[in-house]
Amino acid sequence: MKHLLGIEDLGGAEGIDEVMRLTDSFVEVSGRNIPRVPALRGKTVAWLFYEDSTRTRLSFETAAKRLTADTMNFSVSSSSVKKGESLRDTARTIEAMGIDAIVVRHASAGAPHRISRWVDAAVINAGDGWHQHPTQALLDTYSLRQRWGSLDGRHIAIVGDIKHSRVARSDVWAFTAMGAEVTLVAPPTLLPPSLEGWPVKVSHDLDAVLPTVDAIYLLRMQRERMTEALLPSLREYTACFGLTARRVDALRDDALVLHPGPMNRGVEIAAEVADLPRSLILDQVRNGVAVRMAVLYLLLGAGSDLVAAPAPEPLEGTPRG
């Protein structure tokens, strides 16, 4: 694998498992007093973020630093991008500075694909338009695997604005590749125009789905959807598709709750629900760093055995999948 543009680049369960196993090692590294290994010493990773995303960028940056990579931020607002430079020229300019990997966040689907054809550096998709956000799906998969050991045979509902969600477009393929059954729950206006070839079930009735799931994944509802006549109001959305305290009672006792953040408390998720023990939301953020270390290592650290150097003693109390 040269680039990580979409979940399919990992080649199914085997590739995802490899990331999971590497992530185990890096979760251990992250638990050390000095959470740093020299696995990517001498490598340089650049951020090319055309869209604001403090949390994803911080997570990648932390991951790169824990691997001792040098990092460089190509800040779009202060760059020539706003002066009309073509994507190709921007990408090749960055590469000319001697970059080993480019982490791209872009509002346009496929922007990382385009860049990957123009540069020799590894390209990591950190979210492209409505298309994919593969490291999010990997950290989601890892967080579930941490609790369950395996996703095989589990039933996961993904609820909300599937149509515009790069998270859903990655999670569907990651979860199903790992053997889970996925049900998309949304009003028809928030589903993709076609689900041909998607290994999913669809429901418009959250209440009917709730008792059947092992985990419920809530997507962020964006306010601009109201102006596009996709929904009458946020209030109606919450009434039909929000995970309220009442709806939590319909979940199985051991059913888990996930959210990619940032949350709209009171819209797709009730404030008190987000903080329940069954909520994996902070696990997702925590595991995000280790998963991104694994991805960077997989793409840039081939041939390096430095990662294995310290004995991987699990820390007391650290759940291992």
Added chain:
Amino acid sequence: MADAGSLVIKGGQVVDATGERTADVVVVDGRITAVGTGLSADRTLDATGCIVAPGLVDIHSHLREPGKEEAETVETGARGAALGGYTAILAMPNTTPAIDSAAVVQQVLELGRPAPCDVFSSGAITVGRGGEQLAPMAEMAALGVRIFTDDGAGVQDNGLMRRAMEYASGLGVTLAQHCEDDALCGGGHMHEGEWSARLGIPGQPAEAEELMVMRDIALARLTGCRIHFQHLSTAGSVAMVRAAIASGLPVTAEATPHHFTLTHAECQGYDPVFKVNPPLRTAADVDAVKGALADGTIGIIATDHAPHAPETKELPFDQAPPGMLGLETALALALTELDLPVQQVLAALSWNPAAAIGVGDLHGLPVEAGNPANLCVIDPEATWTVRGSAMASRSTNTPFEGRELRGKVRHTVLHGEPVVVAGEPQR
């Protein structure tokens, strides 16, 4: 115009609207003077193994001049056209400024005068193609404009379109529509369906085209105005046009080579070279377009030749402009992809479009003594590989890069002058 002396196109199979026969064609002073066997002249163009046909006519070329000369000029567009076997092309009005006045029509015609292909101009239906106020159609018609269109966009306002059709019917001109309902398209960049859903690219449904086809058929019934549908791309559009023609309405339609060759699956690599409007559709739509070309519902193959400078396609899919090169590949794609008799292919590429834009007195005429010598000589068995960089266009955005095609233009003769000889431009 023509070289001094006579010219013979020797040893070819003449195919025109009247049929086919093996014959030599002698040309003197821009006109065909003799068609028969064993003819000779001062200069000979070899047509052994070739089809000798009336020159092709494209009723849908974006020549980009004035305004976007970095992408194409009238001259480079016309040179590509000549290489593609065309002797006449119709410039679309979405230039900067738009071709919406006599002055800009004059300018385009002037630019086309020295070109190796006759350049005709369309005119915009509305001022600035803005869809709000009728453009001075009579003034443009007086300069010979016979087709009016806001191509690049459809006329959205139903009331305005009705008035445009009524007004046009009084001038005896045809309105041509780029069918796209903006509200239903909702900013879509490709066909809405399986692939747009997977790729996360906003799509535009087939119904956005079909709604406007439906409306304009209704308005043709109301106004009696002739309406021509540009670049039809969906099975639904084709079915409605077929029914409209059967009911006797004055409706014609064109299809592009890319819409009978490529599907939306091409977009999966996010390369905007496959971005076009109307978008590449499903395999079922491709089949429907082919079926319509076969049964005559769609009588015209048009290129929608739309050059874009390379840097404008070096962007994410949703930021790049739609459009593809077409003039140098249309004939070969028609011969390669359509399972139709050669005469029917040539009808769709030559005499049908010539009649549609009112140039049938100069182009698409039978290869007979007395007619203007606008001809192309095609080697139907020659295979070649498409290379954007080898084209005459200032741009390289062909979606057929690397594809092997069958059928190549050997010579093109414009008003008696060989402007392409053995595949090489002569000026």
